[in-house]
Amino acid sequence: MANEGHVNRRTFLKVAGGSGLAATAGCIGLGGDSGGTIVLGQPAAQTGQWDFLQPGVSQATDVAIQQINDAGGPLGNELELQRRDTGVDPNEARSVTTQLIENDDAVAILGLFSSEINPLWDFLQEQETPVVTPWPGSNFLDTNGGDHDTPDDLSDDEWVWRTVISDTVHTAGAALRALDQDHDTVGVINGTTEGARSWADGFIEAFEANDGTIAERIEVEQEQSSYQSALDRLFGNDFSAFAVSMPLESATTLLSDWADGEYGRKPILSDPLAQPDLASQVGSALDGAWAASPGQSGPGYDTFESAYQDGGDAEINAWTPPAWDVVNVTALAIERAGEASAEAIEQNLGPVTRGDGTEVSTFEEGQQALEDGDEINYQGAATPVDFTGFGNVVGSVVINEVQGDSFEQVETIPAEDIQEFVPEGEY
Amino acid sequence: MGLAQNVVFGLVTGSYIAIAAIGFTLIYGIVNMINFAYGEYLTIGAFTGVLAAGALPLPLAALAAMVGGGVASLLLAWAFFTPINDTGPVPMLLTSIGLGLVLRNAIRIAAGQGARYYDTTTSTFHLRGLPDLSVGSVDLLGNFFVTSRMLVVVGCAVAVFLVLHALLTRTDIGIAMRAMGDDESLARVRGIDTQFVRNAVWVLAGVLAGLAGVLIGIQTNVNVTTGFSHILQILAAAILGGAGSPYGAIAGSYVIGLVVALSTAFLPSSMTGLSSAMAFLVLVVVLLVKPSGIAGTEVREA
Numbered sequence: 086m087a088n089e090g091h092v093n094r095r096t097f098l099k100v101a102g103g104s105g106l107a108a109t110a111g112c113i114g115l116g117g118d119s120g121g122t123i124v125l126g127q128p129a130a131q132t133g134q135w136d137f138l139q140p141g142v143s144q145a146t147d148v149a150i151q152q153i154n155d156a157g158g159p160l161g162n163e164l165e166l167q168r169r170d171t172g173v174d175p176n177e178a179r180s181v182t183t184q185l186i187e188n189d190d191a192v193a194i195l196g197l198f199s200s201e202i203n204p205l206w207d208f209l210q211e212q213e214t215p216v217v218t219p220w221p222g223s224n225f226l227d228t229n230g231g232d233h234d235t236p237d238d239l240s241d242d243e244w245v246w247r248t249v250i251s252d253t254v255h256t257a258g259a260a261l262r263a264l265d266q267d268h269d270t271v272g273v274i275n276g277t278t279e280g281a282r283s284w285a286d287g288f289i290e291a292f293e294a295n296d297g298t299i300a301e302r303i304e305v306e307q308e309q310s311s312y313q314s315a316l317d318r319l320f321g322n323d324f325s326a327f328a329v330s331m332p333l334e335s336a337t338t339l340l341s342d343w344a345d346g347e348y349g350r351k352p353i354l355s356d357p358l359a360q361p362d363l364a365s366q367v368g369s370a371l372d373g374a375w376a377a378s379p380g381q382s383g384p385g386y387d388t389f390e391s392a393y394q395d396g397g398d399a400e401i402n403a404w405t406p407p408a409w410d411v412v413n414v415t416a417l418a419i420e421r422a423g424e425a426s427a428e429a430i431e432q433n434l435g436p437v438t439r440g441d442g443t444e445v446s447t448f449e450e451g452q453q454a455l456e457d458g459d460e461i462n463y464q465g466a467a468t469p470v471d472f473t474g475f476g477n478v479v480g481s482v483v484i485n486e487v488q489g490d491s492f493e494q495v496e497t498i499p500a501e502d503i504q505e506f507v508p509e510g511e512y
Numbered sequence: 513m514g515l516a517q518n519v520v521f522g523l524v525t526g527s528y529i530a531i532a533a534i535g536f537t538l539i540y541g542i543v544n545m546i547n548f549a550y551g552e553y554l555t556i557g558a559f560t561g562v563l564a565a566g567a568l569p570l571p572l573a574a575l576a577a578m579v580g581g582g583v584a585s586l587l588l589a590w591a592f593f594t595p596i597n598d599t600g601p602v603p604m605l606l607t608s609i610g611l612g613l614v615l616r617n618a619i620r621i622a623a624g625q626g627a628r629y630y631d632t633t634t635s636t637f638h639l640r641g642l643p644d645l646s647v648g649s650v651d652l653l654g655n656f657f658v659t660s661r662m663l664v665v666v667g668c669a670v671a672v673f674l675v676l677h678a679l680l681t682r683t684d685i686g687i688a689m690r691a692m693g694d695d696e697s698l699a700r701v702r703g704i705d706t707q708f709v710r711n712a713v714w715v716l717a718g719v720l721a722g723l724a725g726v727l728i729g730i731q732t733n734v735n736v737t738t739g740f741s742h743i744l745q746i747l748a749a750a751i752l753g754g755a756g757s758p759y760g761a762i763a764g765s766y767v768i769g770l771v772v773a774l775s776t777a778f779l780p781s782s783m784t785g786l787s788s789a790m791a792f793l794v795l796v797v798v799l800l801v802k803p804s805g806i807a808g809t810e811v812r813e814a
Contacts (some may be wrong), residue, residue, distance in 0.1 A: 132736070137626055277785045304785035305776070308741040310528050310731050313521045314776035315784060317514070334627045338732045345634050345659045366629055366733075 123162045123425045125150075125415065126169070126185030128196040133172035134278075134307065134332035135198065137360065140399035142219060142408040143168065145389070146195065148396035149412035149448075156449035159419035164412075167191060175204045186214050192419075192427050195411050199223030200279040202245060209244060214427040215434060216245045217415050219407030219467075222252035222356070223283040227512050231476025236435040239428060246434055246476035248410040248467060249403070250379045255356055256287030257506035258482030258498045259328070259377035263353055264295055268326040271353070272319045273302040274312075274339070276331035284330040284355040291506055300324040305339070307332055312339040313346060320348045330355035337366050344370035353377075356403055359485040359492045371487045378403040380481035380497060381467055383410070385446030389466035406466035414438060414463050414470060417451045421461070438463050438472045468500075477512050479504070514654025516642075518777040519770065524662045526769025527669035528731070532724035532742065533749040533761040534676060535717030541693040541756030542713045545593065545604035549612035550721060550746065553588075554739030555619055557581035557722030558729035562628045570632065574726045581722025582715040588615075589714040597710070612740070620736045627733035630726075635660040650778070665727050672720065676758060685712050693756060745772075745788070748795045753806045760807025767794065767806075 127146060130139045150164045158164055167189040171178040178201035185191040194214055199221040202209065206229070209216055230245035232238075263271060271292065275285035282304075289299055300322035305315045316339070319327065329336055329352055336358050343352070344367055354363075354376035364371055381403070383389075389409045393401065415430060417437040422429035437451070442460030445451040451461045463470050468480030482503060484496040532554060539547045561577030568576065592611050596603055638657045645652040680686040688709050691699040700706050721739070728738055749768045753760025768791045775783075775790035799805065 132620060301781055303781055306785055306788055308732075308737065310728050310742070311521060311525055313524075314518050314773040314787075317517055317521070318777050318784070334733050334735065337627075337629075345636055345661065346657060347636055347638075362627075 121162045122165045123159060123419065124165050124167055124189050124191045125412070126167050126182070126189055126191030126194050126196075128171045128178055128181045128185070128194065128201070129168050130173050130198065131168075131170035133174065134334060135173050135357070137333055137362070138357065138402055138404055141402045141405035142196075144397045144399040145393055145405045145408040146412055148392045149409045151396070152392055153412065153416045153448040156447075156452060159416045159448075159452075160423065160425065162425065164416060166195075171197075171201060173198050173200055175201050179205055179208055182209070182212065186212055192425050193217055193415050193430050195408075195415065196220060198280060199225070199283055202226070203279050213239075213244065213431075215415075215431045217248070217411045217434065218245070219248050219404045219411050221247050221280075222249065222255070222287075223279060224251055224253045224287050225283070226475070227251050227253055227477065227507070228475055231472060231474050232431065232435050234435070234474035236432050239431060242431055243476070244431060246414075246472060248407040248414065248465060248470055248478055250468065250478060250480045250482075251507070251512065252283050252287040253291075253512070254479065254500075254503055254507055255377045255379055255482045256284055257291040257503045258484075259353055260288055260291035260295060260297065261498065261503065262375070262377060262484055262496070263292065263326055263328075264297055266326075266351075268297075268324075268351065268353075270298040270300050270324040272300045272322055272324045272327040274315060274319055274327060274329055274331075275302070275304055275355075276307050276335060277304055278307065278332065280357075281330045281332070281355070285328065288328055288330070288353075294506075305331070305335075307335045309335070309338070312342045315339075316343055316346060316348060320346075320350075324350065326351040326353055328353040328355070329358065331358075333358060333360055333363060337363055340367045340371060344368060359403070361400075361491045364487045364492060365490040372489070373487060375484050375486040375495070376492070377482050377484055377498070379407070379467060380483045380500075381406050382481045382483075382497065383466045383468045383470065384444070384464035385410075386466045388446045407468075410463075410465035410467055410470050413448050413451075414465070416448045417445075417455075417461065417463055420448070420452055420455055434476075435472050437461055438470050473512055475512060477507075479507060479512075514656055515650055515652045516654055517656035518773045520656055520658060520662070522770035522773035523766065524665050524769070525772055526766035527665045528724060528728055529742070529745050529749050529768055530669050530762045530765035531672050531720055531727065532746045533753070533765045534672065534758045535720035535724075536746050537750040537753065537756055537758055537761040538689070538713050539717050540750065541758075542689055543589075543593070543597075543604075543710055544696075545601050545608065546747070547717075548605065548608045548743065549588070549615060550608075550717070551739035551741075551743035552612050552615035552619070553581055553585055553718055553721035554725035554728065554742065555616075555734075555736065556584050556739075557718075557725030558734040558738045559619065559623060559628075559725075560722065561726035562630060562729060562734045565630055570630065570730075574723065577726045578719045578722040581720075581725065582718040585714045585718025585721065586711060589711070593714075594707075594710070616736060616740060623736060627735040628729075629733050630730045632661070632730055661731060665731070668723065668727060672723070673762060679716075680758070685709065689713060745791065748792060751805060752795050752798055754804055757805075757807035760805055763806045767798075 169181045194216045230243045233241045275281045352374040356378040359376040418430045418433035422433045442462040443454040446464045468478045482498040485492040486495045557577040560580035564573035564576035640655045642653045688704045749764040753764030771791045772787045775787040
C-alpha cells in the first residue's frame with residue numbers, strides 16, 4: 086500500500102532520462118532532420134548607452150524569424166531566438182556569448198558591437214561559432230573577419246561577419262560632404278568608447294586624405310555632467326564645422342552645453358546620433374546639423390519594410406535593416422548547408438551572398454531556389470549583402486539633416502562614389 | 513584659452529558634487545559607514561523629480577524630489593542599515609554595495625529603457641570686454657559666459673551650505689549631530705537620543721541626494737545610472753575634504769570640480785579624456801601629503 090499512487094524509482098529514472106534525452110535532442114542542432122528547433126543567440130543592448138537602438142533591431146529580428154518559421158523554417162526546423170542583454174559591456178558580452186553557445190546551444194551569434202568584438206577577438210575565434218552582426222562599424226573589421234574567400238577551408242576563417250557598412254565607408258561619406266560644403270577645417274570631439282573612437286578615426290583619415298585640416302581633436306569621457314570645458318577648448322580653434330561622435334545621452338548633454346554657450350558653427354554628427362530625441366532636446370540651435378548614416382537602399386528593403394511594419398511600432402534606425410539581413414542570411418546558410426552546425430553555417434555564409442546565383446530577398450524564395458538545385462545570391466534590405474572575403478558589405482550612405490524636431494533624409498551618396506575609400510583587398 | 517571661464521565651469525561642477533558629498537559625508541561621520549548605495553539615492557531623487565515635473569512647476573518638483581529622497585533614505589535605512597548598526601562599518605559597507613546593485617536593477621526594471629529629460633529653458637549671459645591679462649597662451653580673465661542653469665546650480669549649492677551651517681551650529685539636532693560625530697558614546701551619556709539623530713541624518717542625506725539628483729538631471733538627463741556615474745566623484749570629494757566633515761566635503765568637491773575643468777582645458781589634447789583620472793590623482797597626492805584630508809578627520813575605518 087505504501088507505493089500506491091506513487092511512481093517507483095526505476096520508472097522515475099526511465100521517464101526522467103528519456104525526457105532529458107528528448108529535451109536535449111530538441112534543443113541542439115538537428116543535422117538534416119526536420120521538425121526540431123534550431124537556436125540562434127542574440128547578444129543585445131537592452132540596457133546601457135546604446136539601448137535606444139535595440140527596439141528596432143529586436144523587432145526586425147523577430148519579424149524575420151517569424152517569416153522564416155511561417156515558410157517552414159530552415160530544413161523544416163523551427164528557428165528559436167535566445168536574446169540576452171550585454172549592456173554593450175565586453176565582460177558581460179563574453180559571459181553572454183558563452184551562455185548562448187554552451188547553455189543555449191546557439192549555432193550562430195546574431196549580434197555584438199565593435200566595443201565588444203574588438204576586445205573579445207581572440208575569445209570569439211576560439212568559439213568557432215559564426216558571429217553575424219548588424220552592429221559594428223569598427224574599421225578594425227575592415228581587414229578582420231569573414232572566410233577570406235575560401236568557404237570550404239575553415240582554417241583561415243575569422244568567424245565574424247557584418248551586414249552593416251564599415252565606419253570607413255560612411256565616415257568617408259561624411260568627410261566628402263563636409264568638404265563639398267566648403268568646411269576645409271573642422272574640429273573633432275569624441276567619446277572614449279571603441280565605436281566613438283572608430284568613427285572619429287575614420288572621419289579624420291578620410292577628411293585629411295582629401296586635403297581637409299583637423300584644427301583639434303578632443304576626447305571626453307561619457308556621462309559627464311558638463312562638457313563646457315571641452316567645448317571651450319575646442320572652440321578656441323579656428324574652424325567652420327565640428328564633428329561629434331559619442332553615445333546619444335552624452336551627446337545630448339554636450340550639444341545642449343554647446344547651444345547654451347552659443348558657440349555656433351556647424352555640427353557634423355556620427356550616425357548613431359541621427360535620433361529625433363537629440364533634435365528635440367537640443368532645440369533649434371541644431372537646425373541644419375547632419376549625419377552620414379549607412380543607407381537603407383538594399384534591393385530587398387521594400388520586402389523588409391512591409392514585414393517590419395506589421396511587427397510593432399519601434400522606429401527604424403540604421404541598424405534595423407541590417408538586423409533583418411543577419412537573420413535571413415544565416416537561415417539561408419543553414420538551408421544551403423543541409424545541417425545546422427556552426428561550421429556548416431560558417432562555410433555557407435559566403436556562398437549564399439556571392440556569385441551569379443538566383444537573386445532572392447526572402448528566406449522562402451531562397452529555400453525554393455535551393456530546392457530547385459540553383460545557387461542563390463541573397464539581396465538584402467540594407468545593402469545587396471555581397472560579403473567580401475573579410476565578411477564586409479558595401480552600400481550607399483545617406484545624409485540625414487536636422488529640420489525642426491526630426492532628421493530628414495536630404496541626400497544619398499551612392500556606394501560607387503566612396504568606393505575609393507574601400508580598396509579591394511583591404512575590405 | 514580663458515582661465516576665468518574654466519574656473520566658472522569648475523565651480524558649477526563642484527556645486528553638483530558638493531550638495532551630494534555633504535549627505536555622503538554626514539552618513540560617514542555620524543552613522544559611521546561608507547554608503548555605496550548613495551548614488552542610487554540621487555537616481556531616486558532624479559526620477560521622483562522628473563515624474564513630479566509632469567504635473568508640478570519645476571521648483572515644486574524639486575521639492576517633491578527632496579521629500580521623496582528623504583523618505584526613501586529613511587525607509588532604506590530602517591530596512592537595511594539600522595538592524596546592523598552595531599556590526600561595524602565593514603558589514604554595513606558590504607550591505608550598501610549589495611543594496612546599490614539591487615536598487616539600480618529595480619530602477620532599471622521599473623523605469624525601463626532610455627533617458628528622460630526635464631523640460632527647461634536656459635538663458636545665457638555673456639561678459640565681454642574684460643582686459644587682456646595673459647600668461648603665455650592662457651588668458652587669466654578673458655571673455656566668459658554663465659547660463660541661468662549654472663546660476664541655479666551654484667545658487668542651490670550656496671543655499672544648502674548656509675542652511676547646513678545654520679542647522680549644525682544653531683539647532684539642537686545639528687549640535688547633537690556634531691556631538692555624535694565626535695564621540696557617540698559620550699553623546700549618549702549626555703542624554704542624546706542617538707537613534708533619533710541617525711534617523712535625522714538619513715533624512716537629511718536623502719533630501720540632499722534628491723536635490724543633487726534633480727540638478728544633475730536638469731543638466732544632463734535622468735536614467736538608471738544618473739547617480740551611479742557620479743558616486744566616485746562624490747566619494748573622492750568626501751575623502752579629499754576629510755571624511756565625516758561636511759565643510760571639508762564642500763572644499764573637496766570644489767577641488768575636484770576645478771581639477772576636472774582645468775585638466776580638460778589645459779592637458780595635452782591626447783589626455784583630455786583623463787580629466788576624471790586627474791581628479792583622483794590629486795586625491796592620492798593630497799592624501800599622501802595630508803592623510804587626514806583637507807579638514808583633518810583621518811580615515812581609519814572602512
